[in-house]
Amino acid sequence: MSSFEASLEYAQGLDQTDILFPFRERFHFPQHEGRDVYYFCGNSLGLQPKMVSYLMQKELEDWAKHGVEGHFNAAMPWLSYHKFFAERLAKIVGAVKDEVVAMNTLTVNLHLLLLSFYRPQNGRYKILMEAGAFPSDQYAMETQVRMHGFDPYDAIIEIAPREGAHTIEESDILDAIAHAGDSLAVVIMGGVNYYTGQYFDINKITAAAHAVGAYAGFDLAHAVGNIPLHLHDWHVDFACWCSYKYLNSGPGGVGGVYVHEKYGNDPYFFRLAGWWGNEEKTRFKMQKGFIPQKGAASWQMSNAPVFNMVAHNASLDIFDKAGMKELQEKSRRLTGYLEFLLKKLTNLSFEIITPSDPEQRGCQLSMLFADRGREIFDTLTANGVIADWREPNVIRVAPVPLYNTFEDVYMLYEIMSSI
Template identity: 55%
Template sequence: MPAAFDTSYDFALQADASDSLARFKQEFYFPKHENKDVIYFCGNSLGLQPKNVEAAVNTELTSWRELAVGGYFNGPNPWLYYQQYARTSLSKLVGCLEPEVTVMNALTVNLHLLMLSFYKPRGERNKILMEAGAFPSDQYAAETLLKHYDLDPADCIVEVAPRTGEKTLHTEDILQTINDLGNSLAMVLFGGMNYYTGQLFDMQAITAAAHKNGAVAGFDLAHVAGNVPVQLHNWEVDFAVWCSYKYLNAGPGAAGGVYIHEKHSSDINTPRLGGWWGNNESTRFKMEKGFVPKADAGGWNISTAQVFNTVALKASLSIFDEAGIDALREKSLRLTAYLEYLLQQLNNPAFEIITPADPTARGAQLSLYFKEKGKEIHERMISNGIIVDYREPGVIRVAPAPLYCSFADVHRFYSILKEHF
C-alpha cells in the first residue's frame, strides 16, 4: 500500500480538504443513525437520493398538472423525447456515441430483449459463455432464452470458474475458454464486474476474443455504469445493459440503460422486438402497419418513455456531468486503496478481502469474505450506523462511492471496526 497513507484521523481530514470532489457530498441526502449521517457504503446496491431530484420531479408534476397531454410536446422537457435527455451524459459514462445509447424498461427486461436480438444459435454454434456465479437474473435470462429455442441450458451454458482455492477469475482462463469453444460459441454474456467479488473484467480482451471466434459479446454493466469509465464503442462491444439505481443514483425502479454498437443499431434490419416508441418519429403518428425502427439504439424502445422513472436519472446525471467520470475514477482508486490499507491494518483473521488487489481490476467495492458469522457481523455493522450489504455465502460488500463518500467516512468505518469487531 502507498506510504502516503496512515491510520490517523488527521490524514483523512487532510485528504478530504484537498479533494476537489468533496463538495458533491453535500448534494445528497444521507439516512441518519443517532442523529448523525450514516456511513453509507452501499451505493453498489442503491445510490443515495440527490437533492436536486425533488425539484426535477416537481417540474414534471407541474407539466402534468398544467399541460396534461400537452406535456408530450410542450413544457420544459417535452415527454415525447424524454428517453433522449440522458443520452449525452450516458455516452460519456460508458464511452460510446450518443446514438448508441438509450434509456428504457429495467435491466433484465433489456437483457432479454437484446439477447433475442443477438443470440442466433445455428447448428453447433449455440453456446453461451458466462462467469460462474453470475448474478442470478443473468443466469435466469440465459436459461430461459435457451429454453425458448428448445435448447438445454445444461448443455449450452458454459461457465468459467475460478481456479481451485481462488475466488476470482484469470483473464487468460476466460480467453482460453473462448478459444476452446471456437465455432460452438454463439455469445459471451459476462457481468462487466462480478457483483459478489467486485472483480472488474477485461471487457476489451473478452470482446476481441469473442469476435475472433465468430461470437457476439454482451455485458451486464449494473456494477460498472457510474463506477468505472469504459469505452464500449472503441472496444467494439456488441451490446450492454445496466440499471440506474446503483452508482447512477436514479432511485428504486429507475429506467435501465442500453448500449448497442452502431454497426448493429444503425441497421434497421437488425432483429428486435418492436413497439410504437421505437418506430421512426417521422411516421409514428401515421398509425400505420409496418414497423420502421429508428436507426439508432432508440429503435429498441418499445413503450412510451417512462418519465417518472427517468426524471431522477436525468437529475443525477447533471451531477456526473459536473464532476466528470475520469475525476471520479481517480478519487475512487485512492479512496478504495485507502479503505484496503486501513482494513489491512486491522490484521483481523476473521475475514479476507476477495476483491482483486490490482486497482485496475476493481471499482469502488471491496468484498470481505467471512468464513463464519458473516450475516451476524453485517447486522452488527448496521446497528453501528454502517450501511453495507451482505451476500451469501459470507460476503459483506463495502462500496465507498466517490461521489458522496469521503476519506473521513472510510476512517470512521475503520475506527468502528477496530473498536467493536
C-alpha cells in the same frame, strides 16, 4: 498504499484537498442518532440526489398545467424525454450518442438484446458467461437457450474460479472462448462481478469473442458509473445496465441499453418492434410496417416513463459536472485507502476477495469472514454503517467517490477495530 496513514487527521486532510468533496452536499443521507450514516451501499442502491424532489415537482406541475399536451409543451417535452439522457449516458459508457438509450429495466433489456444477438444456427448455439453471475442473468440465459430448444447444461458454458480461488483468471476466460470456437454464439459477462467485485477486461473479452465469430455483450449493472468504459472503441456489440446503483436513480430506476452503431443503424438487423422504436417521422401515421429509427432507440417498446426518469436526469447531471476521469482517480485512491486500513485489522478474521490490483476492480471491496460475519454486519449497522450482506459470509462495502469521504472510510475502520 504504504504512503497512507491510519489516523482521522490524515483522512480529514485528504478530504480537504479533494476537489470532489463538495458533491457530497448534493445527496440526502439516511440519519443515525442525529448524524449522517456512513453509507457504503452504493453498489446496491445509490443515495438520492437532492435535486430529485425539485425536478419531480416540476414534472407534476407540467402534468397539472398541460395534461396530454405535456408531451409537447412541458419544460422537458415527454415525447422526446429519453433523448435528454443520450449525450450524458454516452460519456459515462464511452459510446456514440445514438448508441445508447434509457429504457425499461435491466433484465427486460437483457432479454430484448438477446432476442437480437442470440439467434443460434449452423451449430453456433452456445453462450459463455461467468459462473456465479447475478441470479437474474443466470435465469435469463437458461430461459433463452430453452426457448431455442437447447439444454442449458450443454448450451451454457460457465467459467468459474480455479479451486481455492475466489476470482476468475483472465486467461481461463480467453482460453474457454477460443476452445468453444465456432460453437459459440454469444459471450455475456458482467462487467464487474456483483459478489467479488472483480472487473473483467471488456476489451480483451470482446476481441476474443469476435476472433471466433461470436457476439460480445455485457451486463454493466455494477460497472456503469463505477469504472471507465469505452464500449464503442472496444467494439462491444451490446450492453445493458440498471441505474439505481452507482447512477443513483432510485429503486427500480430506468435501465439503459447500448447497441453498437453498426447494428443500430442497420434497419434489417433484427429487433423486436414497438411503437416508440419506430421511425419518428411515421410514428403517428399509425400504419403497419415497423421502420426502426436510427440507433439503440429503435429497441424501445413504449414511451418513456417520465416520473421514473426524473432521478436519472438529476444524477446524470451530477456525473456530467463531476467527470468520469476525476471520479475514477478519486475512486482508486479512496478504495486503496480502505484496503490499506482493512489490512491493518487484526481483531477480525476475514479475507478481502476482491482483486487488489486497481485495474481489476472498481470501488467495491468484498470481505469474506471465517466466522461471525452476520454478527459483525449487525454491529456495523448498529453503529450507523450501511453496508451490504451476502450469503454465506460476505460483507460488501463500496466507497463511492461522488459522496463518500476519506473520513467515512477511516470511521468504518475505527468501528471495525473496536469489535
